[in-house]
Amino acid sequence: AFLEREEHGSTQSSHRLLAYSDALISIIATVMILPVAHTKIQDNEELKESLQQHLTAKIAVYLMTFLIVTVAWAAHIRLFQVFERIDDCLALLNLACMMLITFLPYTFSLMAAFPDNILGILLFCSCVIVIGLIQAVIVLYGFGRPHLLNDQIQGSQNQGFYKRHILKVILRVPAFCFFAGIFSFVYPLLSYVLLAVVIFFPYISQSLRWCYSKAVGKDEGEISDPMLFYSYHPNEPLSKERVEAFSDGVYAIVATLLILDICEDNVPDPLEVQQRFNGSLVDALQEFGPEYLAYFGSFATVGLLWFVHHSLFLHVTKSTRLMGLLNTFSLAFVGGLPLAYQLTHEFPHNSHNELEAIQISCVIIFFAGLFQLAIWVAALFNQRETLHPFVHYNGQDHAFMLAKLAVYPCMALGTFFVTCVLSRFSAPVFHLAQIGVPFAFLLLRLLVRAALSVLRWLSRPSHPAAPFSDVLT
């Protein structure tokens, strides 16, 4: 590596640039939950109505931002899989790209506030066009300095082919956005549909083609193309390090947003303490008791969902696009947890709203956990390439991994049904479940071992027959 550096004075490993980009993108994707969580809900309204009235637009902004930013992130991964090394100029171009990506949520806020005005969509289209042009410049710059490219392309005879293919894929989205922008002058609302199609079409079409080939059982030969760059194929590799870094960022920001709310809202006013509580701070803080409980419970939930994700990716050897997509869905629900936290302590105790808030929290946790399980199931379909042998169908840690991944979906489902029956005790049940789960994880290895030996013991009755039949024959 040092020899390399002395040849081309200013080149450098791209590792840290990518880590920084991952951190930026994960934070920007998640932080848009704050305007949702900060929406004030009136106590006297029904939660369902107020949800529909106030929150739908903001939740839509959050989900759209999360999806689009994740698509931009996937494009960023693809782009930087082309490069092995970077130099100062590429680093600066990448920062310009990041600046525009962090601006995208604002265009969504405008779209949500003024759905009939085309300004939001025009701003969005121009951002995407500029991002695409910067990425094209990055590709051209990189192919002009072949020592920056990855070994596969650097060693290839036909660099021009790679360059044209990559440029074609990168410039397709800006070109469509350009037309969508012009189209928006004619039919403003239809251009939203057009944009959604433009952005998700390659993923959808390739996935359908892949499913079709799986269903028909066509020869896999044509799929094992040596160049899996820029193919939108569900099996296209996605850098495992970057999926981990992005997920870490989301889990970390979600855990931190919780304490930020505590620090901003739950410090009592000195004057109020003097007047209402005769200067007794302890009494004043006791009012916030449920908030602290909700905080510790939510932090434990986020931390343990991270822990499950960490355990899963320890055994993942290669991450594919499909696994990345399922991971994105899981993270989008994790990002909703600050909303769940806000909801579970906003309502008076034992109200109907409180019950609904707790059930919404259960649903969010259930789906966050379920999509984590789905990542593993998707990986198992291709287990030789994507998983460590320990967690294969017959691996020694298969049952343990299944148990780990199943804890949160089961806990959420269980809590949901218990709160339906014991609706008066919904809050204590929910908090008890949240705080009890860490101990479940500590005991999980023991529990799995016990369960397995019980299973073995149950299936044993056939064994004593064997020696007996041995004796008979």
Added chain:
Amino acid sequence: AFLEREEHGSTQSSHRLLAYSDALISIIATVMILPVAHTKIQDNEELKESLQQHLTAKIAVYLMTFLIVTVAWAAHIRLFQVFERIDDCLALLNLACMMLITFLPYTFSLMAAFPDNILGILLFCSCVIVIGLIQAVIVLYGFGRPHLLNDQIQGSQNQGFYKRHILKVILRVPAFCFFAGIFSFVYPLLSYVLLAVVIFFPYISQSLRWCYSKAVGKDEGEISDPMLFYSYHPNEPLSKERVEAFSDGVYAIVATLLILDICEDNVPDPLEVQQRFNGSLVDALQEFGPEYLAYFGSFATVGLLWFVHHSLFLHVTKSTRLMGLLNTFSLAFVGGLPLAYQLTHEFPHNSHNELEAIQISCVIIFFAGLFQLAIWVAALFNQRETLHPFVHYNGQDHAFMLAKLAVYPCMALGTFFVTCVLSRFSAPVFHLAQIGVPFAFLLLRLLVRAALSVLRWLSRPSHPAAPFSDVLT
């Protein structure tokens, strides 16, 4: 590595656990600037007065949080330098530790709101005590499973000595906090001083001892102790990867907080657009023009300060505690940038407050850049161990690195003095400077080369004399 895994089924590399902890700690350290930046400042007050009245307490909370959280982070680095591998149990204990660290800012908020009440300080002390106890449990657990320890300790004859030394250092702070907590019942205000001394004393005393030994020129032999764990010595190594990860987190969250403010505050109200601007969204958005400029300028500043940091740490081969400390100071100022952003667009154009806000921004940027330069200077004192030869005193990139590190301090200083003279044009000058700097970085290599050749040309007059004297003799 895989062999190792099969021996001890459940052990794993600690890399991702540390990355996640770094992300959490960096976000929690920085996010406390939000309550400061969200403080509403009345237009008719003088900025200086309102700063003193409203902001002092919140800025103190921010700085205290940043310092204490960084101390906790340094303790976390030291703790996990002991371990090479982790298992599920250690990961869960670490998450419990993180939960308590993220709770520390709340205790500071309480202290700032109720300085005369001992509840805040008691809560803080109990958090620190519990964190210390969890860390002690982690150490005891790790020494009970020696395959988790790092190679140096694992190969050592005297593991018991290491264990006792580490436990002694870890439990010192909780013990002092216990006494500070009891002491707070007697003299509430003095116990703040006691706590500050407890937390910073080991750093200060070791640094003074180190400076003394440098000044007297004592033999360095006794310092090159093979065990530089837990010594508080300024030359004690600090994992370079973790310093980078922590800095990335701070830069990323600062860049993202800016757009969050834009999305929450600068989406106009549909009703207002209808009434004041006759439904013209473009007119309504033009009101926010300065905000967008401030956003792009601030994002460019944060991004480029990250870029300078990245360039510097590319050439750092080993990070020491002193460099870590200077990095912390630099990051504390970077964390202040959202405040600077908020200030530069809050005031009416050409007001006296605007000028002061811009000068405060310059001061923040100046110190952020200056401490980055200080990291390099500190590294140069020990350049053989800490720096790549390229940036040594006579290295080929020495001048280039100096120029990169000097850009921001020079730009901030220059803008400060220009705004003193041309106070009417302070905002345009400031924004021009912020937006012009990226181009300075693009041209920097050319500029440095030009400057060096000019310097060489200026010192050349002695050279023509040489052939001439050759001819003479």
